[in-house]
Amino acid sequence: MSEKIYIGVDLGGTAVKVGICNEEGQLLHTYEGPTEVDKGADTIVANIEKYVRRVVEESPFAWEQVAGVGAGVAGFTNVREGIIILAPNVGLKDFPIREILEQRLGKPIKIDNDANVAALGEAWGGAGKGIENCVCYTLGTGVGGGIIMNGKIYQGFSGMAGELGHMSVVPDLEAIGCGCGQMGCLETVSSATGIIRMAKDAVARGDRTSLSHVENIMAKDVFDAAKAGDEAAIRIVNRAAFYLGKSMAAVAVVLNPELFIVGGGVSKAGDILFNEVRSVFAKLTPEPVQRGMQIVPATLGNDAGMVGAAGLFLRS
Ligand SMILES: [Zn+2]
Known part of the structure; x- marks a missing residue:
């Protein structure tokens, strides 16, 4: 051997x-x-x-x-x-x-x-196997990211490349503070934490939603409610998906990756999230740039x- x-x-x-x-x-x-x-x-x-x-x-x-x-x-x-x-x-x-x-x-x-x-x-052994250029998002408590270019991790000048969770995507009037010290980061809306916060806000506002009966709201509760047709929950999921898709459109014109891979607990929401992300991405990315590019779930999990x-x- x-x-x-x-x-x-x-x-x-x-x-x-x-x-x-x-x-x-x-x-x-x-x-x-x-x-x-x-x-x-x-x-x-x-x-x-x-x-x-x-x-x-x-x-x-x-x-x-x-x-x-x-x-x-x-x-x-x-x-x-x-x-x-x-x-x-x-x-x-x-x-x-x-x-x-x-x-x-x-x-x-x-x-x-x-x-x-x-x-x-x-990129090496999972959803991107055989692909040289891909960008990965991990949607968990925060939003992590990694960029693989020409088969290798792209580090940037000081190793800070791929901090996708801190792309400033939310407009000023709706932006809230992020753990990194900035405002309106992707992480504030598309992480599990962001989704839970939006759900709690909806309940506190008095929106009509089944989530008002849930004691300790988790991101999964929001996705389950959205799948069951709860309109407030659908708005929250679409908002998380919108900013994720918007950030991908920005990344697409800069890096032109073949694949966006989305992992982490939030990605388990499945089609209800992915369909919306793909539709936003298609709307916001110039047609010649997005041609052939795909947005897929991660396959390796933990x-x-x-x-x-x-x-x-x-x-x-
Ligand atoms: Zn941030």
């Missing part, structure tokens, strides 16, 4: 997920264990080492076949230096994770932030982080 394998680490605040990929971006074997953030940096890296060694032990592969270990981290990373600048959920700051893991594992290490890594995962982290060796 001389086939090379690549290990992807998805380092999150509660769990570390580790997966083995082959050179085609197929996820072959996984292992998951607690991060133990409360025990500090030494324990976190010891855990990563333990889980990486464990996933190989439990697989049919030999340690010698491991060509590299990539890690995706929720937070700001310095990709060139291999440093976690700030990862609040993991409690790490100015942490030279590449050097430390290289010493512990004796393998080449690469890191990137979780949104870029998830985008690469979808595995995208592991796959993309493994892909850092072949696709970054």
